[in-house]
Amino acid sequence: xxxxxxxxxxxxxxxxxxxxxxxxxxxxxxxxxxxxxxxxxxxxxxxxxxxxxxxxxxxxxxxxxxxxxxxxxxxxxxxxxxxxxxxxxxxxxxxxxxxxxxxxxxxxxxxxxxxxxxxxxxxxxxxxxxxxxxxxxxxxxxxxxxxxxxxxxxxxxxxxxxxxxxxxxxxxxxxxxxxxxxxxxxxxxxxxxxxxxxxxxxxxxxxxxxxxxxxxxxxxxxxxxxxxxxxxxxxxxxxxxxxxxxxxxxxxxxxxxxxxxxxxxxxxxxxxxxxxxxxxxxxxxxxxxxxxxxxxxxxxxxxxxxxxxxxxxxxxxxxxxxxxxxxxxxxxxxxxxxxxxxxxxxxxxxxxxxxxxxxxxxxxxxxxxxxxxxxxxxxxxxxxxxxxxxxxxxxxxxxxxxxxxxxxxxxxxxxxxxxxxxxxxxxxxxxxxxxxxxxxxxxxxxxxxxxxxxxxxxxxxxxxxxxxxx
Amino acid sequence: xxxxxxxxxxxxxxxxxxxxxxxxxxxxxxxxxxxxxxxxxxxxxxxxxxxxxxxxxxxxxxxxxxxxxxxxxxxxxxxxxxxxxxxxxxxxxxxxxxxxxxxxxxxxxxxxxxxxxxxxxxxxxxxxxxxxxxxxxxxxxxxxxxxxxxxxxxxxxxxxxxxxxxxxxxxxxxxxxxxxxxxxxxxxxxxxxxxxxxxxxxxxxxxxxxxxxxxxxxxxxxxxxxxxxxxxxxxxxxxxxxxxxxxxxxxxxxxxxxxxxxxxxxxxxxxxxxxxxxxxxxxxxxxxxxxxxxxxxxxxxxxxxxxxxxxxxxxxxxxxxxxxxxxxxxxxxxxxxxxxxxxxxxxxxxxxxxxxxxxxxxxxxxxxxxxxxxxxxxxxxxxxxxxxxxxxxxxxxxxxxxxxxxxxxxxxxxxxxxxxxxxxxxxxxxx
Numbered sequence: 049x050x051x052x053x054x055x056x057x058x059x060x061x062x063x064x065x066x067x068x069x070x071x072x073x074x075x076x077x078x079x080x081x082x083x084x085x086x087x088x089x090x091x092x093x094x095x096x097x098x099x100x101x102x103x104x105x106x107x108x109x110x111x112x113x114x115x116x117x118x119x120x121x122x123x124x125x126x127x128x129x130x131x132x133x134x135x136x137x138x139x140x141x142x143x144x145x146x147x148x149x150x151x152x153x154x155x156x157x158x159x160x161x162x163x164x165x166x167x168x169x170x171x172x173x174x175x176x177x178x179x180x181x182x183x184x185x186x187x188x189x190x191x192x193x194x195x196x197x198x199x200x201x202x203x204x205x206x207x208x209x210x211x212x213x214x215x216x217x218x219x220x221x222x223x224x225x226x227x228x229x230x231x232x233x234x235x236x237x238x239x240x241x242x243x244x245x246x247x248x249x250x251x252x253x254x255x256x257x258x259x260x261x262x263x264x265x266x267x268x269x270x271x272x273x274x275x276x277x278x279x280x281x282x283x284x285x286x287x288x289x290x291x292x293x294x295x296x297x298x299x300x301x302x303x304x305x306x307x308x309x310x311x312x313x314x315x316x317x318x319x320x321x322x323x324x325x326x327x328x329x330x331x332x333x334x335x336x337x338x339x340x341x342x343x344x345x346x347x348x349x350x351x352x353x354x355x356x357x358x359x360x361x362x363x364x365x366x367x368x369x370x371x372x373x374x375x376x377x378x379x380x381x382x383x384x385x386x387x388x389x390x391x392x393x394x395x396x397x398x399x400x401x402x403x404x405x406x407x408x409x410x411x412x413x414x415x416x417x418x419x420x421x422x423x424x425x426x427x428x429x430x431x432x433x434x435x436x437x438x439x440x441x442x443x444x445x446x447x448x449x450x451x452x453x454x455x456x457x458x459x460x461x462x463x464x465x466x467x468x469x470x471x472x473x474x475x476x477x478x479x480x481x482x483x484x485x486x487x488x489x490x491x492x493x494x495x496x497x498x499x500x501x502x503x504x505x506x507x508x509x510x511x512x513x514x515x516x517x518x
Numbered sequence: 519x520x521x522x523x524x525x526x527x528x529x530x531x532x533x534x535x536x537x538x539x540x541x542x543x544x545x546x547x548x549x550x551x552x553x554x555x556x557x558x559x560x561x562x563x564x565x566x567x568x569x570x571x572x573x574x575x576x577x578x579x580x581x582x583x584x585x586x587x588x589x590x591x592x593x594x595x596x597x598x599x600x601x602x603x604x605x606x607x608x609x610x611x612x613x614x615x616x617x618x619x620x621x622x623x624x625x626x627x628x629x630x631x632x633x634x635x636x637x638x639x640x641x642x643x644x645x646x647x648x649x650x651x652x653x654x655x656x657x658x659x660x661x662x663x664x665x666x667x668x669x670x671x672x673x674x675x676x677x678x679x680x681x682x683x684x685x686x687x688x689x690x691x692x693x694x695x696x697x698x699x700x701x702x703x704x705x706x707x708x709x710x711x712x713x714x715x716x717x718x719x720x721x722x723x724x725x726x727x728x729x730x731x732x733x734x735x736x737x738x739x740x741x742x743x744x745x746x747x748x749x750x751x752x753x754x755x756x757x758x759x760x761x762x763x764x765x766x767x768x769x770x771x772x773x774x775x776x777x778x779x780x781x782x783x784x785x786x787x788x789x790x791x792x793x794x795x796x797x798x799x800x801x802x803x804x805x806x807x808x809x810x811x812x813x814x815x816x817x818x819x820x821x822x823x824x825x826x827x828x829x830x831x832x833x834x835x836x837x838x839x840x841x842x843x844x845x846x847x848x849x850x851x852x853x854x855x856x857x858x859x860x861x862x863x864x865x866x867x868x869x870x871x872x873x874x875x876x877x878x879x880x881x882x883x884x885x886x887x888x889x890x891x892x893x894x895x896x897x898x899x900x901x902x903x904x905x906x907x908x909x910x911x912x913x914x915x916x917x918x919x920x921x922x923x924x925x926x927x928x929x930x931x932x933x934x935x936x937x938x939x940x941x942x943x944x945x946x947x948x949x
Contacts (some may be wrong), residue, residue, distance in 0.1 A: 144894075147890065148891075149887060149905075150901055155904065173584055173585050174585070174586075179639070188640065208570035209576060210639070212572065212574060250637070253636075253637075254642055256552075257548055257552050257597070257637075258588065258594065260549045260550075260553040261552045261555070262556060262588030263557070263590050263592075263797060265810050266590040266810070268591035268813075269589055270591070271590075272591045274591075275591070284586065286586055286642075293589060422616055422619075423617055423619050457607075
């Protein structure tokens, strides 16, 4: 049997294969050996017989074979040269050979091709450039260790993608670099790992991103390893922190669950029976959120048990907190004035708040009102809903943004939508207007007058609706 | 509201700051805004082709590449972030809702542009997937997202992949402009039904969401018509549109979800629907379940989705009125096969494609291979084994050159074969 050493490039194999076909070597008569694999002396001493096959001067080489063979040639498997020759030789008489997927040679050909293509895909994916600056300006250099000899196959992808950058990819067997000025791929021999830059300033950001983008509740390291085999990990900067991330994932999920189960809500404190008497009795026991700790007392709603109009404010103020009644402070006075001017019958109105405890910060002798957080408004919502269910008003008027957000959702834009009928399941008619305390806080006389006019106009709209309903 | 005031104060830091300071703050924002984006399942970077250009970095070859994989087994293909996680909406299932007490941050469009280019040049990513909480108004938010895409394309000649979340209900003019710069647009349907939305996303309305989807479809159709007449006509979102729905946050059945998906695919020519099993997150609303939806349910929904798109199943036949949930123990194709013994056995050497596709254990790629091979060769069970078909699972359903099914089809074992598609596709980032 004749033995020929083939250098590890597709072109070298093509030369050898063309000569062998021309001479009429049948696949079993010639050994196309991998030149990179050291051989024992015995093999080279084999006798060379005359070729017995038909001589092929003008071989039939389908384009598809040529393209796929280029991939197979990049495989490290030493037997690939013989396999390629066998397939090429058979193609001369079996023109449809490549369609025969179940044929052993074709299946092997396909398997090697597939492995190279996968490696190629992984190289496109896992090359990590590091930016360095030298006398010629910035350059992006990567160190990569592919399974197969695929640098020439992989390089055009990077040339197209990073055409405007000066870049180089270094591997143990081959290197390639690109200069945007000449637009040429320059190939060279392999280099040791130390030649490549060891860090990049962006890698900290990239690690942060990697650590933040996965869902700790769904850790699945098996799936991760299947797609990104462990052998690639050492050259991927984002994976240096992996053990740490995995460890933290579990505790992150734990703390999430604990925190979620502690999300404040009054729901467990709200009785099932929704009558004002029952609700009033239960309210003082509410510890649904932390506000009860500092307030003097809870402030329930007040007014007619089956009022047609319900006014919902934000939360009790300093005076209300001390006396336990809603709207008895300065804001309440403004509200009463508007109602009197409009001739609204207080007997037909129920007033309450979105949040039932006073929230404040102490400043010396004063207790300064603080806006409730959305989580506190949400926590208190079950009380408000129970009150609405007990009173069953035909019209609700929300006073201020907190009440409006509690009943109409977080996007409610008060100044844009005040006074307009809102779509809601809470009552047949729902409106929102400014809070009476906003009137007190108006910037100047004119502003205060304007805000008061809004309050009064919207109250009038709501009241007109009440009269219409009756 | 508190959130809005904080937002106004949070004006954008100047890039002129000391570089270290700027890095630190971008890093914090990145942590917050990537964390907030992680519940969006979409990671695909496929479906669009754009050649490299001589002025800027980037090209897409239509395949999609996963540049890394995270410990949850998911593909990292795009820089997936929110422009901001401030949001005026109060969707119960969403971690970024206004009533959630989480850390908030906001990128400037310029910062996102810089990060995208920096990451791209190092080959970390295929491009950008940008979404956002709703700030000020849907239009304002959309304008900000467009600003990023437009700057990348027209100032930096960026040729990589851009996926823009389209804010439902934004002005039609903005949809048009978004499609001009982006490869893919998506509007999240959020929850499977309108009643789910009423329950958990009070500000979102199915008609508004679908209105925007309809606009995207119409504009894409129009651009494709123009492209046929004139090749240089501007493209509109060449990678099409996708959507996402959260499953398991409400009682909606798999049957309702599948029927809904089928309507969406048909009505808006969606490339993909992503199903995200609800999973708990910090500061979640007390109305939500404490435990995550089983991953298997999400997986079964993807399998059902695949059956509709690649296996010729109609939405109605995947589940039944009386059993509206997909089985967690077996794949939906096996469930169907057990319920329809009259359909089997299927002769691998004679049956049409539609029948082969209904054999549990034979995937659509193998169906194509079988169709090719049998033109020159009568296939045996051993041949199927060579194609990596699980012979044990298909034995009860097929006739081959050397095989007749002995056991009744209904006795066949559940098969794991189907899992190859959904799982690998969810991971590979391909459509």
